[in-house]
Structures are given as structure tokens and as C-alpha cells.
Amino acid sequence: MNAAKRFVLICGLCLFPLVFLTPAQEKSSTTGKDLFKQNCRVCHSKDSAQGEYSPLSLIQDQWKKFFTTKFASTHKDVRLPGQEKKLLETLTPEQLKTLQKYCIDHAADSEQPQTCSG
Numbered sequence: 020m021n022a023a024k025r026f027v028l029i030c031g032l033c034l035f036p037l038v039f040l041t042p043a044q045e046k047s048s049t050t051g052k053d054l055f056k057q058n059c060r061v062c063h064s065k066d067s068a069q070g071e072y073s074p075l076s077l078i079q080d081q082w083k084k085f086f087t088t089k090f091a092s093t094h095k096d097v098r099l100p101g102q103e104k105k106l107l108e109t110l111t112p113e114q115l116k117t118l119q120k121y122c123i124d125h126a127a128d129s130e131q132p133q134t135c136s137g
């Protein structure tokens with residue numbers, strides 16, 4: 020192997036991890052609040068027939084119970100308006116975790132109760 024080839028090879032090896040790490044970090048920047056607005060608020064805003072739900076609508080225990088026992092059964096057939104896929108199929112397990120944490124962290128009895136609209 021000549022010097023030029025070796026140089027190219029070493030540079031390639033150094034850049035390789037950078038290419039992989041950069042997009043992964045951007046992807047996880049969606050916040051629980053954004054997710055709630057996109058995936059829950061559409062059906063649970065102020066005048067919704069299904070009732071208004073924000074993190075502060077329930078206390079922490081109620082949210083925990085809701086996500087572990089009720090969410091899958093009460094939402095198994097719901098679709099976001101204009102989407103072909105069901106809500107439960109479009110949410111990744113990671114997004115669901117983020118949503119759940121957001122609701123619990125800002126529940127009525129949390130340190131910082133929050134509506135998702137502010």
C-alpha cells in the first residue's frame with residue numbers, strides 16, 4: 020500500500036463514526052409536548068367530543084394507570100385525521116415513552132402542571 024492510499028483509508032476511518040452519529044442525535048429532539056400536540060391534542064382539545072385532555076387533566080397515578088392499562092384498549096381503533104395508519108401503529112415505542120413521561124412530569128399533582136398549549 021502506498022502512502023496516498025493509506026492516507027485516504029485513515030481519513031475514511033476517522034470520518035465514518037461522524038456520519039453515523041449526527042442524524043441520530045437530531046431525531047430524538049422531538050419533545051413530549053410536540054408529540055402530545057401532534058398525536059393527542061387533535062382529538063382532545065377544548066371542544067372535543069372525546070373530552071379535553073392535557074397533562075394537568077389527570078394526576079400522576081391516573082396517567083400511569085392510563086398508559087399501562089387503558090391507552091391500548093381505548094385507542095386501538097383511532098386514527099389521526101387524514102392518516103391511513105392507526106395511531107398505535109404510527110407511534111414508536113420510544114415516542115410513546117416520551118409522551119408518557121411528559122404527561123406524568125406535568126400532571127396535576129406534579130411540580131410543574133402544564134397544558135400542552137402554552
Ligand code: HEC
Pocket residue numbers: 055058059060061062063069072085089093094097098099100106118
Ligand atoms: C383520533 C382521535 C384520538 C387521538 C389521536 C387520541 N385520542 Fe384519546 N380518546 C379518543 C376517544 C374516541 C376516546 C374515548 C374512548 C372511550 O371512551 O372508549 C379517548 C379517550 C381518552 C382518555 C380517557 C380514557 C378513559 O376512559 O379514562 C384519555 C386520558 C385519552 N384519550 C388520552 C389520550 C392521549 C394521551 C393521546 C395521545 C397519545 C390520545 N388520547 C390520542 C380519541 C383519541
